[in-house]
Amino acid sequence: MQPSLTKKIFIYVGAALLALVIAVPVLWLFIMSISSSTHLTTLPLQWWPDAPTLENYKSLLVYAENSPSASFLYGIRNSIIIAFAATAVSIAAAIPGAYSFSRLPGPRRKNLLFAVIAIFMLPPVAIVLPLYTVMSALGLLNTHFALIIVYCSILLPFTTWLLKSNFDTIPGDLDEAPIIDGANRLQAIWYVILPIARPALGAAIMMAVLLAWDEFFYGLLFTNDIRAKTITVAIADLAAGRVADYGLISAAGILAAVPPVVLAFFMQKTLVSGLASGSVKG
Template sequence: MERRSSAFTMFIYACALLLAAIILAPIAWLFIMSISPAADLAAKPLRWWPQAADFSRYQTLLSTAENSAGAAFTSSLRNSLEIAGMATLAALALAIPAGWAVSRTPAIGWSLSMVIATYMLPPVALAVPLYMGLSHLGLLNNVFGLALVYLTILAPFTTWLMKSGFDSIPREIEAAAMIDGAGLFQTLRIITLPLAAPVMATSALFAVLLAWDEFFYALLFTSDQRAKTLTVAIADLAGGRVSDYGLIATAGVLAALPPVLIGLVMQRALISGLTSGGVKG
């Protein structure tokens, strides 16, 4: 029995190591490409590790010199941070009360199902009405307009997550607080929201990631550096006749850093939120 248990444990560890290798290998190769000289990237056979590390591309993209590739990249980085931040905050502001209302009033649960059903539509199906709406409001090529578009993507998903989180909180706790004299808003502020904090953090993290990685609408609704996001900026780097794959890889590494850092900081809250009902149906 002990041998079987030991063998099973080794099998689990082997599977975990294999999964980690599959996930981390593309990221490691992206970083290696970013520090490899152009000659190494074009060498045949391919060199898996550069003869001399070259970090000049990082200096190029982080430069703020006017009309440089760095200026365009840092401007896109700032736009992505602003848009993802605004869209996430707005989505949470809508999802928290909506999720609580649906959780505590099952009779209106059909409304959330209808909203989530919009995810069945491909983004291109909504492109024309969204474009016409932003054009009418004068919000094309505008960070606020793009954040508003992202809100239509994030709000249904975060509402569903928050509803699942509120479902895991017993209603009796809220009822007991009200019996003790607390009002509805006081009960929500003192009792319910602190208990739902892990799910709120999980919802915020997923919302940031969705907004950060979005490409189609960002490409369609922006035309210059006033609102262009990182995903579009990276695509622009690959749009020339001769692409600098090392520079594209460097942009990919820099674009991945903010969500990775946010994920590491919020790792404990993410795990707690998922296990406390964040993915409950």
């Protein structure tokens, strides 16, 4: 049935509004990032700068010691290391964990799953003090390792839950068949379950990287210089001086979004392929 004209108009207007709400802040951020600081403070405000400049990007990307660029570039490096390492560790642990929750029997296992979720629900503020004490006692403050460990505690419950609910949809016959075919349990997971769950795995990896990339609270508390400061903290630092350079902050915001966007671009195919694949039964 063809939708009526009013319905069509309604849908398009709605879609346009949604796009506007999502796109306008990004657009604004971009405009600010190519404006000079004088331009940003001129009244009345202009929609488009008279002399667009890439000066802000340059001062972030061209390395100079003790400058915003140092803190920014180190921040990017630290965030990449921490987000990807935490994701790798979490996924590596979540796959067997989720498989076990999904496939193996036992009431204690089920209780454990709820414990995992309950811990995930705890606000970070509730556990930050004990964590800080522990990290401090172990001499791990201001290291990548500390943040990787802490981020794993956030990512692991999330990825486990996500993968578990996807494994649940895979028919049990499909991990019994490889065992009959001579595979052991790990081979069954590697050759059969994971390829089938690839879209969910892709989604889990992406969400995990994003969660870690965007994390601010622990990053702020557990790091104090460029050796371990993450990008979110570095950007906040740009705003913390006596004079906040909004152009610079905007440019940093745009640049900080690049790695996740690149990741999403490359994983897009994996994510979509899952939506199209059918079931096995005939």
